[in-house]
Amino acid sequence: MLDHLTYTAPEPKIIQGAKQDWELVIGLEVHAQVASNAKLFSGASTGFGAEPNSHVAFVDAAMPGMLPVINEFCVAQAVKTGLGLKAAINLVSAFDRKNYFYPDLPQGYQISQLYHPIVGEGEVIVDMAPGVARRVRIERIHLEQDAGKSIHDMDPNMSFVDLNRTGVALMEIVSRPDIRGPEEAAAYVAKLRQIMRYLGTCDGNMQNGNLRADVNVSVCAPGAYERYQETGDFSHLGTRCEIKNMNSLRFIQQAIDYEARRQIAIIEDGGKVVQETRLYDPDRGETRSMRSKEEAHDYRYFPDPDLLPLEIEQGWVDDIAAAMPELPDEKKARFVTGLGLSEYDAGVLTAEVESADYFEQVASGRDGKQAANWVINELFGRLNKEGLSVETSPVSAAQLGGVIDLIGSGAISGKIAKDLFEILWTEGGDPAEIVESRGMKQVTDLGAIEKAVDEIIAANPAQVEKARANPKLAGWFVGQVLKATGGKANPAAVNELVARKLGQ
Incomplete structure (x- = not known):
């Protein structure tokens, strides 16, 4: 949170039912693929888009006698993420087997962390609007391996299994039920994505499934959430349903809104919401x-017998903390206090790490506000x-x-x-050389500017009388002089000379 700003919490989302008002309560389990070249327990590649079953080690395929070996880099990435969320790092954690049968899980179990996760409680500050934020508590972050992928659209009579994702390291980030509306839920996922992209621990690519969320939704009467906060009793929050594998911020909002209204309709009709896992169909919107x-x-669940408890040293954690990059909230605060930017502009510039890096290069040694204006309005607009994207921008910083x-x-x-920017966008080149070679320098010779002003005034006596009667019309002369000089005359000098010649 920016210390120099005053934040207020957003109001909870109120949904009007047929009989009464209802409030939303949402908790999320975000699955973030660890940015690593190798999988959690094998050396197989994590590259996306390869031929099916081409990135599979023996241990991923559950071949007999193959034992998992922990990837230290993945552990470091989880620790770094925990530090970025201001969470407690557990120096001792352990892996468990989560047993279930599915064709894309060749072992018949998933290696995860239920009882002793690597990261404990933390928090995320979610900016909803300038001056409005929500504090979302993080319950835990645990490491686990991803499953494979079942493919059903290649042959109507058969299903296929691709094990390329099997064993890829995931961080499951579990929130408390602190989120109170669809927009908040999307903003929370976006903030997590932003932080992890700054840290380099997850690329945040939702389209490829590298970041996806299970969304838990329940509804309760107004005031029930406050009673839960006072007592810690989850029964106040109503029966929750989980919407699995959401990989779009827009769909997350749509699914929450539909699910809340579905539950309200059931309750108001005298029924009971059944705790279950659901899927969202974006085509039907339900x-x-x-x-x-x-x-x-x-x-x-039981402790994995092939993996000893994971013990890490505080010194190793401290070394990771010392090498942490500047996080988005810290960068945003520096842009506001150090460069004089508005909170809104600072938020736009820090939304993506690439945008922030680009802006900092542009602003280095220059006026921050002017740099922000050009980056946001001219560059981002184009x-x-x-x-x-910034990475593919034809105009470099x-x-x-x-x-x-x-x-x-x-x-x-x-x-x-602006004309020069257009040339750079379409043709490239060095700005100073372009200005010199194309004669684009503005005219600063007061004698030449004054001559142009005198000629315009002499040619328009009727307009002169109007401007002397109404000083606001002097702008017409300024425009004519700039037009006559091809836009090269110094605007400040033109304004001053026109005012003096008109006796203003």
Whole structure:
């Protein structure tokens, strides 16, 4: 949270039922694929898009006698994520077997951490709007291996299994039921994604399934959530249903809204919500039942006999903490306090780590507000229009910085700068060289500007009388002078000369 700002908590989402008002309560289990070249317990590649079953080691395929070996880098990535969420790091953790049968799980169990996770309680500050934020508590982060993928659309009579994802390291980030609306849920996932991308612990690619969420939704009467906070009794929150494998922020919001209204309709009709796992169908805009919700005992968890408890040293954790990059909230605060940016502009610039890095290169040694204006309005506006990203921008940070330097030195005006930006976008090149070779320097010779002003005034006596009667019309002369000089005349000098010549 930015210490120099005052935050207020957003109001809970109120849904009007047929008989009464209801409030939403949401908790999320976010599965983030660890950014690692190798899997959690094998050396097989984690590369996306390879031929089916081409990135599978013997241990991933559960070949007899194959033993898992922990990937230290994946452990470090989980620790770094925990530190980024201001969470407790457990120096001793352990792996358990979660037993269930599914074709894409060749072992017949998933190696996970139920009883002793590697990361304990933390928090995420979710910015909902300038000055409005929600504190979402993190219950735990545990490491586990991903399952494979069942493919059903290649042959109508058969299903196929791709084990490339089997054994890929996941961090499951479990929140407390602190989220109170669909927009908050999406903002929370977006904030987690932002933090992990800054840390380099997960690429956040939701389209490829590298970041996905299981969303737990329940509804309760107004005031029930406060009673839960006072007592810790979850029964106040109503029966929850879990919506599995959500990989779109927009779909998360739509699924929550539909599921809440579905539950409200059941309760108000005199029925009871059944605790279950559901799937969201974006084509129909509705959730549908997948299976009854399992409890921990249904999976017969027990300590994995092939893996000793994981013990890490505090010194190793301290070394990871010392090498941590600047996090988005810290960077945003620095942009506000150090560069004088508004909270909104700082938020836009820090939304993606690539955008923040680009801006910092542009702003280095220059006026922060001017740099922000050019990056947000000119660069981002054009990137959005062209469907490009900062990484694929035709105009580099060095080039944009060069444009700002030319404005600052008085070599070009703001209007010329926009023409120069267009040339850089379409043709590239060095800004200073382009200005010199194409004669784009603004006219600063007061004698030449004054001559142009005198000619415009002499040619328009009727307009002169109007401007003297109404000083606001002097802008017409400024525009005519700039037009006559091809936009190269220094605007400040033109304004001053026009005002003086008109006796204003």
